[in-house]
Amino acid sequence: IFWGIPKFVQNWIKELSDDELRETLKARAMDIGSRYKGRFAEYDLNNEMIHGNLYADRLGPGITKQMADWVRQGDPDAVLYLNDYDILTGNRLDEYCKHIRSLLDQGVPIGGIGVQGHLHGDTFDPKALCNALDTLAEFKLPIRVTEFNMPGQRSKFYNDRNLKLTEVEEEVKAANLREYYRICFAHPQVEGILMWGFWEGANWIQVSSLYKRDWTPTPAASAYRDLVFSQWWTKWQGQTDTQGRCNLKAFYGQYRVKVGDKEQLVELKKSEGTKTLVIP
Known part of the structure; x- marks a missing residue:
């Protein structure tokens, strides 16, 4: 619903006075809640807050509780998630936990914990993933991996649209996907995984795709289908x-x-x- 990292906030929003900003946030929250009442199962309340939050900087830390209350006025049953990145690697896990605890202490109705899954093959650490999930599970809230992709070993070059993975790298990507999904599927607090993109023709990081532009499946696609439609599908x-x-x-x-x-x-x-x- 909101995204307060300053570089992603439109200029006209930044130019508002504090009172105007508060009223604008209120109008948006109530409009989104009422317009999509009963249609959206879950919302990301205010995206990536530990990486920047112009709204809290301008209006104080209590604005997050107000955002949630305004959304709930439009949709009393709205399930409001947090969402942030660099958590499952462990790099900012402690900071995220402090952030969650602070919001809960303020009475923010957190419905679930979102953790982005933008992971690179050469930095995927299964132990770090398990530790992060176990740590977040202490809040007794549902957990969702919200933006999963696993580009492969050379993913630091993901902006290069001409980059192609070798056959070996594709197999590594598939093996990592299989292990990642198994860890998440086995964890009692994890409610699901949202894949950030699966087709090379419409994906932020093309080499993370399950399917090539011509819809040829990669080894990762086969691994995904085997898990979801075979091993975890009761017939x-x-x-x-x-x-x-x-x-x-x-x-x-x-x-x-x-x-x-x-x-x-x-x-x-x-x-x-x-x-x-x-x-x-």
Whole structure:
């Protein structure tokens, strides 16, 4: 909803008086909340605050609580996330934790913790990732990796649009993606991963794409599909016992259950645990 790093704030916003700025922020927050009520599951309240926050610099630290309250006036059920980068590497993890704790102490209704996943193959440290997730989990809030991409070993040259990864580098990227996703999937506080781009034709860092411009899949695409649509995708076919019962462990999600010519849809939710389905 907001992004307060000064270089990303439009000049006309910077030219407002403090009173005008506060009213402008209020109008935007309430408008976004009411306009998209019931349509957006989650919001990034104020992006990358530990890297710069013009609004707090101008209006004081309490402005974040006001932003949240204004959004909630438009949509009382809005789930408001924080979001920042250089956290999962451990570089600014402590600073982020202090920031989160400060906002919680102020009564900011934080609905979840966002951590960007712009990682480079040569700096991916699985232990640092695990430690960061475990540390953030102490807040007992949902965690989402919000901007995942893993460009590969030479990603420091990501602005070079002509850069192509070698076959070996593509395999390294795939292996790192597989390990990264497994770590996140296994963590009880992680709710999901949002990929920042998957097609080379429309991606900030082209070499991080799963698919080439002509839609040829990279090894990373195969790794992703194997995890999401095979290893973590429950498919089962079998017979009931003599009493017409069967028990099955399945990943959370929506399922179509067919018994003979009868069919029912069922959703397994983390909050529900075991679920019983009866098909007469």
